[in-house]
Amino acid sequence: MTIAYWCVLASCLLPLLAVGYAKFLSSDSDPKNYDNNNPRDYLAKLKGDGQxxxxxxxxxxxxxxxxxxxxxxxxxxxxxxxxLDALAISFIGFRLLYIYLYISDKATLRSLSWFAGLACCVAMFIISA
Incomplete structure (x- = not known):
C-alpha cells in the first residue's frame, strides 16, 4: 500500500481527534456526565473550544x-x-494544523491551513492530467 493510501486511512482518523477533544478535553466538557446514549445532546451544549x-x-x-x-x-x-505521497502527507499535516488552529480560535491562520489542504488536493488532480 502506498503512503498516499495510508494517508487516506489517517484522514479517516482525524475527525476522531477533534470529537475526542470536544467530548473529553475541552474547557467545558465533563466526561463524568457524558451520556453515550445521547451523545449529540451532550455535544450540543458545548461552547467555546469544545464547540x-x-x-x-x-x-x-x-x-x-x-x-x-x-x-x-x-x-x-x-x-x-x-x-503524490508528498501531497498526501502535506494534506494530512495541513488538516492537523487546521484542527489545532480551529480549536485555538485562530481564524485567519485556520483559513490559510484550510486553503493549503485544498491546494494539495487540486495539485493531485493536476499531476494526474
Whole structure:
C-alpha cells in the first residue's frame, strides 16, 4: 500500500481527534456526565473550544471526499508516486494544523491551513492530467 493510501486511512482518523477533544478535553466538557446514549445532546451544549472542535470535526469530514477522489484518481492515472505521497502527507499535516488552529480560535491562520489542504488536493488532480 502506498503512503498516499495510508494517508487516506489517517484522514479517516482525524475527525476522531477533534470529537475526542470536544467530548473529553475541552474547557467545558465533563466526561463524568457524558451520556453515550445521547451523545449529540451532550455535544450540543458545548461552547467555546469544545464547540469549535465539533466544527473542526464536521469540516474535516467534509474535506474527505475530495481528498479520497484526488488520491484514487492520481493512482489510477499513474501520477508520479513520490509527488503524490508528498501531497498526501502535506494534506494530512495541513488538516492537523487546521484542527489545532480551529480549536485555538485562530481564524485567519485556520483559513490559510484550510486553503493549503485544498491546494494539495487540486495539485493531485493536476499531476494526474
Amino acid at each position: 469549535r472542535a465539533l466544527w473542526a470535526e464536521k469540516n474535516t469530514l467534509e474535506a474527505m471526499p475530495l481528498f479520497f477522489a484526488a488520491v484514487i484518481i492520481a493512482h489510477n492515472t499513474g501520477a508520479d508516486q513520490a509527488t
